[in-house]
Amino acid sequence: MYWTNVAQKDFADAVRSKMFWALSGLMLLLAYIGLYIPEAVGDDPTVSDGIEVLSGVIGFLIPIVALVVGYMSIVGERETGSIRMVLSLPLKRWEVLVGKLVGRTAVIVVPILVGFSLAVPFALLVYGNLPGTEYGEFVTGVLLIGFTFVAIAVGVSGAVDSRGKALAAVVGIYALFEFFWSLIPLGLFWLTNRELPEGEGPTWVEALNGATPTQSAVSASEGLWNGISTSEPLVLQEWVSALLLLAWIAVPLLLGYLRFDRADIS
Numbered sequence: 001m002y003w004t005n006v007a008q009k010d011f012a013d014a015v016r017s018k019m020f021w022a023l024s025g026l027m028l029l030l031a032y033i034g035l036y037i038p039e040a041v042g043d044d045p046t047v048s049d050g051i052e053v054l055s056g057v058i059g060f061l062i063p064i065v066a067l068v069v070g071y072m073s074i075v076g077e078r079e080t081g082s083i084r085m086v087l088s089l090p091l092k093r094w095e096v097l098v099g100k101l102v103g104r105t106a107v108i109v110v111p112i113l114v115g116f117s118l119a120v121p122f123a124l125l126v127y128g129n130l131p132g133t134e135y136g137e138f139v140t141g142v143l144l145i146g147f148t149f150v151a152i153a154v155g156v157s158g159a160v161d162s163r164g165k166a167l168a169a170v171v172g173i174y175a176l177f178e179f180f181w182s183l184i185p186l187g188l189f190w191l192t193n194r195e196l197p198e199g200e201g202p203t204w205v206e207a208l209n210g211a212t213p214t215q216s217a218v219s220a221s222e223g224l225w226n227g228i229s230t231s232e233p234l235v236l237q238e239w240v241s242a243l244l245l246l247a248w249i250a251v252p253l254l255l256g257y258l259r260f261d262r263a264d265i266s
């Protein structure tokens with residue numbers, strides 16, 4: 001048995017539990033609503049306005065969905081005891097973690113692709129056009145956000161031994177990145193200058209503000225579709241965001257694996 005079997009079983013279980021179909025419907029609904037809002041309330045709106053509205057909604061919601069999809073991936077089986085049966089097979093613990101990562105990623109990535117692909121004819125009908133590069137950049141960013149937060153959740157799930165701990169961890173992670181992260185550079189700036197920055201502040205403040213998984217994913221997607229902004233300071237260039245994004249993915253998975261590999265599961 002290989003990690004691919006774990007991934008296939010995980011995805012199949014999600015389809016049978018209707019999670020896949022629910023997420024597909026949610027992505028399609030969000031795409032329709034987000035793209036249509038500017039047309040309904042705006043003055044001479046463009047499809048770019050619709051994508052901007054959609055970006056705000058998706059940037060808030062996708063991390064929640066991804067964390068919910070991933071946080072019970074391993075610890076859930078530890079609580080029910082089914083992990084013992086899985087590990088009794090010729091399967092290493094790193095293969096379990098990789099399989100869970102791939103399976104849970106598919107649970108969120110496939111609905112995103114389905115939902116936003118089906119929204120293309122709607123956008124063409126409403127606006128008469130759809131800029132492929134802009135839409136592709138947006139969808140790529142959403143996929144990267146989803147994958148990153150699934151990786152974080154799977155890492156957490158491997159690192160803890162109870163559902164309560166996993167839930168507390170992912171709630172704390174979401175709150176940190178979505179609500180409190182901006183206070184970190186502001187606090188550091190105030191400690192060193194005894195005042196708050198004007199506007200976006202110096203380069204290091206702007207760089208820290210953009211270092212969250214969501215912002216790193218958005219910036220990396222921009223670089224992928226539009227190239228590197230070499231005129232920007234080094235720490236604000238898209239390739240730096242891509243490296244940060246890799247760190248947000250790799251570090252939680254590595255820590256989760258190390259804890260999971262050493263756990264006494266009897």
